[in-house]
Structure formats: C-alpha cells, structure tokens
Amino acid sequence: MKTTRFYIYMILAMIALLSVYCLMKYQKTVVKSDHIEDTSINVETNSKQLIKQSNGLSPFGTIISDNITSSNRIVVAEKNGVQKTAQIPLTLANSLTDDQILGSLFYTNTMPKDTGAGLNQYLSFYGLTVDDKTNVLAGVDIVGSVLVVDGQNAPREVIMKTESDGEGRFQFNMDYGQLIVITVNKGTNFISPPSQSFRYGVGGYGANDSPQITNPNALDPVTFVLTKKIKPEELVELRKGLAAPNTGEPVRIDLTTGEIVPTGGDLIVSITCLEPYKAGVHIPWKLMLQATDGGFVMVKATRLGDMLGAPEYGYDKIIIEHTKDDINWSPQFNGIMYLMSRNGGIYGKMTFDMQTRWDERGVLFGFHSFVNTNGSRNLQMSTPW
Numbered sequence: 001m002k003t004t005r006f007y008i009y010m011i012l013a014m015i016a017l018l019s020v021y022c023l024m025k026y027q028k029t030v031v032k033s034d035h036i037e038d039t040s041i042n043v044e045t046n047s048k049q050l051i052k053q054s055n056g057l058s059p060f061g062t063i064i065s066d067n068i069t070s071s072n073r074i075v076v077a078e079k080n081g082v083q084k085t086a087q088i089p090l091t092l093a094n095s096l097t098d099d100q101i102l103g104s105l106f107y108t109n110t111m112p113k114d115t116g117a118g119l120n121q122y123l124s125f126y127g128l129t130v131d132d133k134t135n136v137l138a139g140v141d142i143v144g145s146v147l148v149v150d151g152q153n154a155p156r157e158v159i160m161k162t163e164s165d166g167e168g169r170f171q172f173n174m175d176y177g178q179l180i181v182i183t184v185n186k187g188t189n190f191i192s193p194p195s196q197s198f199r200y201g202v203g204g205y206g207a208n209d210s211p212q213i214t215n216p217n218a219l220d221p222v223t224f225v226l227t228k229k230i231k232p233e234e235l236v237e238l239r240k241g242l243a244a245p246n247t248g249e250p251v252r253i254d255l256t257t258g259e260i261v262p263t264g265g266d267l268i269v270s271i272t273c274l275e276p277y278k279a280g281v282h283i284p285w286k287l288m289l290q291a292t293d294g295g296f297v298m299v300k301a302t303r304l305g306d307m308l309g310a311p312e313y314g315y316d317k318i319i320i321e322h323t324k325d326d327i328n329w330s331p332q333f334n335g336i337m338y339l340m341s342r343n344g345g346i347y348g349k350m351t352f353d354m355q356t357r358w359d360e361r362g363v364l365f366g367f368h369s370f371v372n373t374n375g376s377r378n379l380q381m382s383t384p385w
Helices: 002-054 098-106
Strands: 062-068 072-079 082-089 121-131 141-148 156-163 169-177 179-185 196-199 222-228 236-244 251-253 267-272 285-291 295-298 318-322 332-341 346-359 362-372
Touching: 062 098, 072 098, 121 141, 121 179, 141 169, 156 169, 169 179, 179 222, 196 222, 236 251, 236 267, 267 362, 285 295, 285 332, 285 346, 318 332
Parallel strands: 121 222
Antiparallel strands: 062 072, 072 082, 121 169, 141 156, 141 179, 179 196, 236 362, 251 267, 267 285, 285 318, 295 332, 332 346, 346 362
C-alpha cells in the first residue's frame, strides 16, 4: 500500500515539474515573440526611411546628407561606393536641383555603349545669362543645336530650345551628342553674343569644333553676356593698305582721316625685317604697334561687329618678334584689338595684318578700324558691320 502511494506521489511530482518546465518555456517563447515583434516594428520604420530616401535617388548618384550653414549648403553624395561633397554658396542653394548637384559631382566623359564609333558622349550643359553689368537675365531664348555623328549613319542635327529661369540659369540634357552650338537672344533691346560651340565627342567634327572637351558643371555654368543696346555712335571707319620701312622706322597714321602724319596721329607702326623674303626660310623680324598716349587690348573676337564697347583699362603696346630659331616662327601677323589714343580722346577697334615679304616700298600691312572720336568707349554702330 505504502509502495503504491509512493509511486503516486512520484508521478504527481513529475507532472508538477513538467508543468513548471512547460510554463517557463512558454514564457520564454512569449518573450522571444515579443522581441521579434519589436524587430519587425524597427524594420518597418527603417523601410519608411528607405522609401523616403529613395525619393531623392537619381541616376547621377544619391544624396546622403544635405545641410545649410551660415554661408554654404553642404551636400554629401555617393555613387558606386564613392562619396563626394559639394559646398554650394547660399546664393545658388535654392536654384539647383538635386540632379544638377549630383551630375556636377559625378560627371564623367564615359561614352555610352550604343553610339557606334564612340564619337559622342552623354550631353549635359549648364548656362547662365547676364547683361554687361553682370545682372542675371531671365526669359532669354536659348537654342542648342546638337550634332550627332555615330559613324554608321549620316551626321544629324538635333535642335533643343529652352529659356533662362528667374536666376538666369538654363540647362540641356541629351542621351548623347558630339557637339552643341548655343545661341542666345533676348528681344530687340539686347545684342546677343556670337554663337558658341562646345565639344563632347573625343573625335571632334565640323568647322565649329571647339578645341577642348566640355566638362559641364552646374556649380560653374558657362556665362553668356548679352549687351544692352544704347544709343549708337557715328564711328569713323577706315580700311587701308600701307607700307612701312623694313628698317623699323615708325609710320604714324591718323585714324580719323587715314592720313600718314609726321607727328601725333593714333596708330604707330614699326616693322624691322632686314633679310629679304625667301620661301621656306625663317628670317628674323619684329613688329611693334603703338598708340599715341594710349595702347591696345588684344581680343579673341572674330568680327569687329561683335566688339561693342572698349575696355576701360589694360592698354599697352603690342610687340611681335620672331628669330630664325623660333619654333613658333610665322611669316605673318593677324590680330584683332581694341585701341585707345590721345589720352582717352579716341577709343576704337581694329584688325591688323602684315606679311614679312617686302620690296622697295617697304613691308606691306593693312588694317580695318572703327573709332569713336567723342571720348566714349561705346563702339555700337548705327549701321551694323
């Protein structure tokens, strides 16, 4: 009897222990389930954050942080594991899109795979339109003529049009192109600058091809200056062909009359070329251009009609000299320049050209000039040239 009762107590004790064990395991499972539930909440929160970040994703990269300081907008971005930082002046902070910032940080001249001969590049362009006082100009009409040469089809031209925004900024984007020619215009009150070409393809193509590959940057746009029209001036125009002694003796020309004068004048030409011209032979020579109480400013313009106002400062004489051993030796000089003479009494613009070939008359040279005789630097003409 006692033995039977002992076994009963043992069975009850084992049942009690088993119950306690199951209860403890259940509680542990509940705690673990609670932890999993908390984790899922965190994952959901992180997912929301990722969704928010994905709204700022761009094929140009991803913005990691974007902060404003007292002087700059500081943007940290990442693309393909590479991080870069842009410090943007507050004056530009609100006018740049995320794609513009990312494109500027991570732009490369990588050629797209589908352009055949590899002459084209992804084409993006950023420009800024201002007047001649550096004030931004909104609403300027912009035309971009994009040349596409794929090496398989005939070259084609794609026309893109836009206008500058309230900050004077504009941009073009295209899958690929080799060359873009930009023309700007703002009605009848402004004089447009000459069209400018920008090269993207590594090969280069056409007469308008620029010498360097374009590296677009939204933080540093190409500036186009439109000159505000003012009352035109009556300029004195001269087109002359003359000769100067080959011994360096000066020839003085009055640019208001075209006459050679013994003293004074405006343009003073001195040419030293003692050896006779021989085809293919390098001979030493020297050209010096001076202005009476003034000087010249050389420019890169190609047409006198594009030169609308003489600069205020920077005038000096021009000296071109070549020796026999000069690796850059040339038998001629062609230049375009602004001029000032008579202590600012005359401002003008001119082309000048000469050859080292000379005879008994001397060394031949020629010039084409427009001068303002009233002391104004305004070189806009009533009749455009």
